[in-house]
Amino acid sequence: MGEPDPATTVVICAYTERRWDDVVAALVAVRAQTAPAGEIILVVDHNPAFEQRAAAEFDDVLVVANSGRRGLSGARNTAIELAKGEVIVFLDDDAVPEPDWLEELLAGYRDPRVLGVGGSARPVWPDGHRSPLLPARGSGTGELDWVVGCTYTGQPEAEAPVRNLMGCNMSFRREVFELAGLFTEDLGRVGRTPLGCEETELCIRLHHASPDSLVLFRPSSVVRHRVTPDRLTWRYLRHRGWGEGVSKALVSRSVGADAALATERDYLRRVIPAAMLRELFRLPRTPGLFALFLVVGATAAGYVRGKLSRKRLRIRSSRPKLVHGPVHVAAVDVHNMPARLRVPPRSVGHYRAAQLLVRDGRRTLDVVLLPVRDGVVRLDLIGTGIPATPAKSGFERPLISVVVPTAHRKGQALASVRAALAAGYPKLDVIVVDNFPPGPDGDDWLREEVEKLGAHYLVEPRKGVSVARNTGAAASTGDFVAFLDENISVEPGWFDAVAEEFVADPEVGCVTAMVLPASLETDAEVLFERLKGYSHTVRRQRLDRETVGEDPLYPLSMARYGPGSCTTWRRSTFEGLRGFDPLLGAGTPAMAGEDLDLFVRLARAGGTVVYTPHAVARHTHRAGWLELREQMRGYGVGLSAMLLLSVLRRPIGVFSILARLPRGLARLRSRSPELPLSDRAARSRLRQLRRDERYGMLSGPLALARAWKRHRVDARSGPR
CATH class of the missing domain: 3.90.550.10 (Spore Coat Polysaccharide Biosynthesis Protein SpsA; Chain A)
Structure with missing residues (x-):
């Protein structure tokens, strides 16, 4: 196993303790990668009990609470602002990567024009067998597998540039969030509400900000995405299609219908008709044909409803907010760092934030900006999971x-x-x-x-x-x-x-x-x-x-x-x-x-x-x-x-x-x-x-x- 790649931060966002075992399995798989990550961040979405349990269990993981709006987009944005890596990788809390997953993702960045790389997601069915509710040719991918967050028929079968990536298995250079801003918190899953398209909207903004850049899909970078039984019901299919349609309407209003629906038009013209013909003449009959009509119809209805809405997306910049007034400057050492740092009072006004140099002896670990509340800075918010490079000793010091x-x-x-x-x-x-x-x-x-x-x-x-x-x-x-x-x-x-x-x-x-x-x-x-x-x-x-x-x-x-x-x-x-x-x-x-x-x-x-x-x-x-x-x-x-x-x-x-x-x-x-x-x-x-x-x-x-x-x-x- 090689040295950890210092340029990579892996982000996992979680919201419920019902997925505790899934989160543990994901972390175990991330730690076992052939190209290990330099940093792992677990963002907990407004669940203090989960956050405390995770912080106590995972010593080598930076566990933080979502500091943004409730939902997946806010959690991801929280991680982006804390991440140190030059490449930030996003993994769903119910997805387990293959051992070479990260290595395959990072291989896509050999071309400097590539600003984002994503991989495939293969479903893990509840009983080990594909659900008859989702149509497919044989045991391969199906046309509606996107409904359960997996790779679907119509996506490239080999490495190729794409418009957008799938949220459960995607990565971006840090530069992306400087060029295009952060994930839109008006989109994205909130708890069990199956909205989406936040990664689609971000990728489209990226193409507008940097037209020469590439977003790459690499099917060889694989995660296993668990499909829960509640996602294999007629109610969920209708609900998921409706949410997708509403989200697409909001995206089209923000970035234009041509960019927002280009991939979807090809999908509806080519992939869906072929699937309907196949299911129509398939013997014995399966529920797949009805599922196709239900999801497509619900998505179209949701899109119409979204177009009638007056809601506008608010794009949040990735750039740090300017702190007005004085900022306390200090240095702390991890070997004798207290949980709280008291900031000295000022004769006029008070400090609103503290910029802290975090060191391990004479080796630098981090530079962080933390809020000052009531004259105190919480140092327990500082993650110290990244080891300092040991200093060389015994060398002849030159003049x-x-x-x-x-x-x-x-x-x-x-x-x-x-x-x-x-x-x-x-x-x-x-x-x-x-x-x-x-x-x-x-x-x-x-x-x-x-x-x-x-x-x-x-x-x-x-x-x-x-x-x-x-x-x-x-x-x-x-x-x-x-x-x-x-x-x-x-x-x-x-x-x-x-x-x-x-x-x-x-x-x-x-x-x-x-x-x-x-x-x-x-x-x-x-x-x-x-x-x-x-x-x-x-x-x-x-x-x-x-x-x-x-x-x-x-x-x-x-x-x-x-x-x-x-x-x-x-x-x-x-x-x-x-x-x-x-x-x-x-x-x-x-x-x-x-x-x-x-x-x-x-x-x-x-x-x-x-x-x-x-x-x-x-x-x-x-x-x-x-x-x-x-x-x-x-x-x-x-x-x-x-x-x-x-x-x-x-x-x-x-x-x-x-x-x-x-x-x-x-x-x-x-x-x-x-x-x-x-x-x-x-x-x-x-x-x-x-x-x-x-x-x-x-x-x-x-x-x-x-x-x-x-x-x-x-x-x-x-x-x-």
Whole structure:
């Protein structure tokens, strides 16, 4: 059996203790997969007794209550918001997968265009024999098997793209819920009410949001779906058909009749008439013919009733809700974590939420956002079933040079140096580069303070963080160079986690880290964290040539790398790329873009970047609204300037950029937080920040020209 796949979360939703044995059987089968899941989540739909029993019985499963509306869709949405996997798999509570079920599902994602993969469901009849109520050719699948949640005649018999997947056996990339939103809670089963079509509606929305994407049906991924006797009655057939018709009418109103009924029209024209002819001339007679008329008629009646309804579907975004007001920032260790965490009081107002870094010693397990109620955070809501990757011990620690450029926030730069020296790494060479000196000899106060700490002080009067970083790297002596911005403070163990990656793999050219906010006290800090937060994943990632097949935006997807303000480079790799481009970055007219530019050049040279969540640093966000607006404008200026510079260096690259542009814009939109409809001020601020970023992108080409002009002036004065 292989190692657990860290990219996979399996979700099971349950609502009644009558299915306890089914849930146990499903969990046993999931644990025994040939490609084990990295995480299992069991969502209990408004049944506290079931939830308590499951939490006590299943130690390796994250058991949570449905935080949404009652029903299957709300339960699934709860799991999506908690899931850590890049692929989220949904399994019904009364379905038992085959041993290679998950392996077959994941095999469908080898094509980067595939955003969803589903499998087949084979019925497990109450008495072991197929019910005569459901027509079929021999003992195979039947035309009405969808009524009992199983694969039916008319579906592909081999791997093929489809419009939608079956809810009992389906999976999606996390990106789907960013592009298309969550399951519609106005649809989906509620208890025994047999409504449906929530997965159909989601898949259609996905096709609209990403027309080039594929949803794949793989019959080789099999689950055994238990059919209970109450589903094999005339009453249930009529009730199920009616519910399907009502649901289809609501879906057609939401996404259009053509998309909602395309598959159904083919099913009614081709599959149903053939089944009726077969059953009409079948001897001896069976109830199958009447069942066909009953289900089709009830579905049509339900559709008419649904079309007459004025109900509209409400699409819920997958994006996290913006928490206004202060957010408490803290870290907890699973070895001494209490059940409740008391949040310190504030002089003005109170904390509404807490962002918690969950660690196992110096290894990162998770980053969670939990509500604060009456000054207390419930830590027992944190699932700790995912083990931390053990740290390597006994390796020879290399010398790491640390370059801290500083301009206007020299006090923060000193705090950054102190944090680096306190991180517990024995071999550091720290260099502070003053990029805004008051005179040719530098800042005497800063020099004295830096030298008191045992670090080196350099002066670089040419403006720009790229020039300052390059100057510090040229003066450094280590085989590895860490670049820390003045508003970055690393935590203990940071350098050990970084050095571990370089020592373990000589092909790694750069290591990036997890960067969390140092403070979330103001609305500007909270909004920046929601828009551009750096803590994008708690999973280690290796980015190289193979990433092109996994992420269509790579190498232009900055979010995959981690922040460039907290990176460590192998000296030979950094010098081979000739360092940061002096035309880009803070302190230049381009304002930003130097980090992504260097990452892209590394990717095109065939290099490798590793992101490790175990190296944790804290970033001091802009606390003021005007500062945040200027920062967002700078991001836009830097991005377009960087893309233009990349095309000027390599004109053929314009085709690669254009090919990635639609999905890049969709991902950019998906990062916008969902705001309450009544919060007009928050919506206005969000729109303003997006306008600032877009206007900044328009200014990028002119800013690049100004940066080039200034660079030529600096070049005439000679190198320093």
